[in-house]
């Protein structure tokens with residue numbers, strides 16, 4: 385995990401994103417659920433989604449595993465699709481207005497008029513021609529390419545690895561709200577995990593709660609204005625043959641304050657086979673499939689150990 389300064393993302397873009405996120409999350413649960421339809425996906429209780437965007441099943445004790453968060457998932461390669469179908473579908477607020485208009489036009493007046501009022505109440509009527517998410521996505525893509533090219537050079541990746549190990553069209557944004565939690569000592573915003581990505585880039589507000597596991601203890605990742613946090617993920621660990629390690633981190637919840645963070649996650653190309661001496665060759669899809677099975681059967685992600693060549697194998701003794 386490392387911190388980025390001078391990343392070139394304008395401060396007012398970050399501020400505006402966070403303000404809009406607060407407004408969106410302040411709407412009713414039902415409204416949010418109805419608002420975000422494919423490809424933007426609203427989720428709550430777990431950030432673990434399948435590749436097709438549905439919440440992953442997490443085994444029998446789902447209730448106890450619930451994370452104290454909600455969010456929406458924005459696949460960046462689909463934002464141009466919005467643009468193509470409807471030039472208004474470019475930002476948070478625009479997505480809203482378009483959804484409301486469409487449904488009013490579809491004859492279901494009353495609920496969507498109520499929705500319209502709800503939108504107006506939080507100030508989303510004006511200024512609907514901005515594209516905050518797309519703009520932020522463009523910055524994240526630029527930063528991801530810069531970070532990856534430095535690492536690829538360091539690791540002597542030649543084509544095709546240097547080309548296929550990072551595929552920016554796979555990038556997506558996650559906008560999270562961690563809710564205030566009266567039982568903050570018994571719940572997690574996100575439980576300890578490693579990211580499955582090549583790497584992830586986070587922007588957090590000033591509330592704090594992110595922690596990283598370092599030298600056998602949990603360390604707070606203090607919020608610092610205008611900085612981004614980069615987490616190296618599982619794919620990076622495998623492709624670097626453990627030279628770079630996927631960082632274990634978690635998010636605590638706060639009894640008094642809600643927290644907003646925005647994550648960007650990027651993956652290898654769909655057909656990229658990750659090859660290194662310590663791991664069996666695998667694609668990101670293989671990794672996800674294994675993770676889904678583990679979530680259902682073991683109740684948690686096992687991740688990279690499943691793909692290690694030196695993985696211990698159990699033999700039954702007669």
Ligand SMILES: O=C(O)CCC(=O)C(=O)O
Nearest residue numbers: 579586588594635645647
């Ligand atoms: O909200 C944060 O700061 C961290 C989010 C995170 O770890 C994740 O989405 O994987």
Ligand SMILES: [Fe+2]
Nearest residue numbers: 577578579633
């Ligand atoms: Fe994470």
